[in-house]
Amino acid sequence: MTVNREIHLASRPEGWPTADNFRLVETEVPTPGPGQLVVRNQFMSVDPYMRGRMNDVKSYVPPFALDAPLDGGAVGEVVAGEGNGIGPGDTVLHGLGWREYALVDARGARRVDPTIAPVSAYLGVLGMTGLTAYAGLLDVAAMQPGESVFVSGAAGAVGSMVGQIAKLKGAALVVGSAGSPAKVERLRALGFDAAFDYHDGPVADQLRAAAPKGIDVYFDNVGGEHLEAAIGALRLHGRAAICGMIAQYNATEPPAAPRNLAQLIGKRLTLRGFLVGDHGHLRDQFVQEVAGWLREGRLSYDETVVDGIAAAPDAFLGLLRGDNLGKMLVRL
Numbered sequence: 001m002t003v004n005r006e007i008h009l010a011s012r013p014e015g016w017p018t019a020d021n022f023r024l025v026e027t028e029v030p031t032p033g034p035g036q037l038v039v040r041n042q043f044m045s046v047d048p049y050m051r052g053r054m055n056d057v058k059s060y061v062p063p064f065a066l067d068a069p070l071d072g073g074a075v076g077e078v079v080a081g082e083g084n085g086i087g088p089g090d091t092v093l094h095g096l097g098w099r100e101y102a103l104v105d106a107r108g109a110r111r112v113d114p115t116i117a118p119v120s121a122y123l124g125v126l127g128m129t130g131l132t133a134y135a136g137l138l139d140v141a142a143m144q145p146g147e148s149v150f151v152s153g154a155a156g157a158v159g160s161m162v163g164q165i166a167k168l169k170g171a172a173l174v175v176g177s178a179g180s181p182a183k184v185e186r187l188r189a190l191g192f193d194a195a196f197d198y199h200d201g202p203v204a205d206q207l208r209a210a211a212p213k214g215i216d217v218y219f220d221n222v223g224g225e226h227l228e229a230a231i232g233a234l235r236l237h238g239r240a241a242i243c244g245m246i247a248q249y250n251a252t253e254p255p256a257a258p259r260n261l262a263q264l265i266g267k268r269l270t271l272r273g274f275l276v277g278d279h280g281h282l283r284d285q286f287v288q289e290v291a292g293w294l295r296e297g298r299l300s301y302d303e304t305v306v307d308g309i310a311a312a313p314d315a316f317l318g319l320l321r322g323d324n325l326g327k328m329l330v331r332l
Helices: 049-053 119-123 128-140 157-168 181-189 203-210 224-233 263-267 276-295 309-321
Strands: 003-009 022-028 036-045 074-081 091-094 101-105 148-151 173-178 194-197 215-220 234-242 270-273 303-307 327-331
Touching (some): 003 309, 036 091, 036 119, 074 101, 074 119, 091 101, 128 157, 128 234, 128 276, 148 157, 157 173, 157 215, 173 181, 173 203, 194 203, 224 234, 224 263, 234 263, 303 309
Parallel strands (some): 148 173, 148 215, 215 234, 303 327
Antiparallel strands (some): 036 327
16 A cells, blocks of 8 residues: 555634644655654544644644644554564554554654553553543642542543542542533443533532532643632642643633632642643553553543544544543544
8 A cells, every 4th residue: 555644734723623724635655764663553642732733823842834744642553664672563652643654763652562452542541641630630739538629521531530540549529520411421430429511500609519618639621610610619728730721722812711810829729730741750650550440440431433534633623522522533
């Protein structure tokens, strides 16, 4: 096979992205040079942070280039080339998704074991998603046994992991918010003590009903009204791990909330943003502990899978709309 299909960024979105911002392009399958691998991607990830990279603004990662393939987490089989102890037949995790075949520097690939878990798990529960949940809850927010935890966007890939890890680590109360009745039911099945649909009324009121004595830890995937409600509910010396603010990624005006930041002073609150890349030192510990929970059946994960590279833009747009349960993936 000589044809490689990839998704390019055709134009920069203004507000919500549309299908017109993407273009399907055919190229040739690349040829590896010294120390390079050609990987036939099996699964690729679409993630909320990618929306920010579509804007031409300075951030913690460079913006996507126009008329060039996007990138992101992917897992696949090496079909040509070798380097860094990796060669044909190996399954690797790397950062060049949004294409069927990727030319990867062997030093930028990590071999994974497809016999331990399905390869898609290395993009989710055993990958960046899982480490984000693990590091954010236990390292950034420093959750302790007996504490009360609130998770926004709790039916998503990261949020669903946060709630389960909190329970496994001894949280007294875990509350999650989600965007549909079906997602709320799923959170209860995953062991959340309470869950609510944020469409059903003000988040602050629903959080107060679920956690009348307040919360100690907030894991933020949403921002906006959710962050304001959490600040109001946090107890003295409460901590918030700020992972994402998907509520405002497509906004064209500044957010109205939170309007109660002054409470940080009297309550001595800590709101700390973080990037998973800063917590690589926890990877081995994370994989060992989470793999154990998976083997024992104590932790569950959901995947929403869309088929085909041509459907990748729709998968990304669906992620922003909240169409996914758990991790949104594209099977290639």
